[in-house]
Amino acid sequence: MEFIRSLPAVAAEHRRKTGRPFVTLSYAQSLDGCITGRPGVGLALSGRRSLVLTHQLRARHDAILVGIGTVFSDDPRLNVRLVDGKNPRPIVVDSRLRIPLNAKLLTENRRKLWVVTGENPDHDTRKAIESSGARIISIPSNSRCLLRLDLMLEKLGELGINSIMVEGGSRIITNFLMDHLANSLVLTMAPVILNGLKGVQDLGATLPENYLRLSHCNFKRLGEDIILWGDLT
Numbered sequence: 001m002e003f004i005r006s007l008p009a010v011a012a013e014h015r016r017k018t019g020r021p022f023v024t025l026s027y028a029q030s031l032d033g034c035i036t037g038r039p040g041v042g043l044a045l046s047g048r049r050s051l052v053l054t055h056q057l058r059a060r061h062d063a064i065l066v067g068i069g070t071v072f073s074d075d076p077r078l079n080v081r082l083v084d085g086k087n088p089r090p091i092v093v094d095s096r097l098r099i100p101l102n103a104k105l106l107t108e109n110r111r112k113l114w115v116v117t118g119e120n121p122d123h124d125t126r127k128a129i130e131s132s133g134a135r136i137i138s139i140p141s142n143s144r145c146l147l148r149l150d151l152m153l154e155k156l157g158e159l160g161i162n163s164i165m166v167e168g169g170s171r172i173i174t175n176f177l178m179d180h181l182a183n184s185l186v187l188t189m190a191p192v193i194l195n196g197l198k199g200v201q202d203l204g205a206t207l208p209e210n211y212l213r214l215s216h217c218n219f220k221r222l223g224e225d226i227i228l229w230g231d232l233t
């Protein structure tokens with residue numbers, strides 16, 4: 001797909017202009033918009049061909065990000081295994097440094113993990129995580145006690161990250177959308193109805209003019225899944 005090939009150049013230009021990395025929101029959902037059947041429990045939704053595409057996308061991004069909720073439920077590695085290509089820098093958003101020291105992101109990913117957390121993290125917990133090779137990045141929280149994702153992007157831009165693939169979970173997806181921080185969306189739709197955890201929670205947009213829309217929307221069938229992609233800003 002052309003947008004995957006052109007992504008590094010588009011992202012470099014985006015960071016040059018804005019100082020922030022280009023953000024691709026990419027996750028798999030059911031026909032009824034759920035990313036898992038039961039909250040807190042991981043579920044493999046994508047078929048094999050969509051998974052290969054996900055790994056191609058990972059290999060074209062400088063970094064890949066999930067929330068700590070996803071670490072607890074899926075214990076992901078977030079590396080590139082199904083195609084040839086470089087592993088993106090793994091990043092976890094974890095305001096209270098709850099990441100378990102035996103998480104695969106700390107033990108099984110060759111790229112060292114960056115943990116984005118709040119200001120003044122607990123000294124001993126910080127040292128324990130750093131001793132496994134991870135880097136701690138502190139940013140302020142907002143009035144909802146969530147980390148300021150806009151400031152995180154500025155910091156990651158300063159650290160040389162041109163592009164980030166955001167894989168979830170639900171709270172992370174919702175807050176990237178709510179704060180208008182995602183530049184593009186790549187959605188895998190699996191032919192199943194789950195009645196489980198919605199990928200997108202309340203965005204507070206009640207007026208039609210405030211609804212988020214995709215532009216330059218495209219789709220493609222891969223095996224049983226449909227891949228839908230487009231621009232969010």
Ligand SMILES: NC(=O)c1ccc[n+]([C@@H]2O[C@H](COP(=O)([O-])OP(=O)(O)OC[C@H]3O[C@@H](n4cnc5c(N)ncnc54)[C@H](OP(=O)(O)O)[C@@H]3O)[C@@H](O)[C@H]2O)c1
Nearest residue numbers: 027028040042067069070095146147168169170171172175
């Ligand atoms: N289908 C898919 O493609 C896919 C992909 C990924 C995950 N998932 C599923 O998603 C579920 C996990 O979703 P989740 O909503 O529970 O967890 P999540 O979005 O992975 O992580 C949310 C946590 O991140 C921390 N956080 C800090 N600042 C934040 C901010 N500004 N915005 C959002 N989160 C922030 C909060 O914990 P602290 O307050 O402790 O920092 C928050 O509870 C799992 O069941 C997983 O299997 C599905």
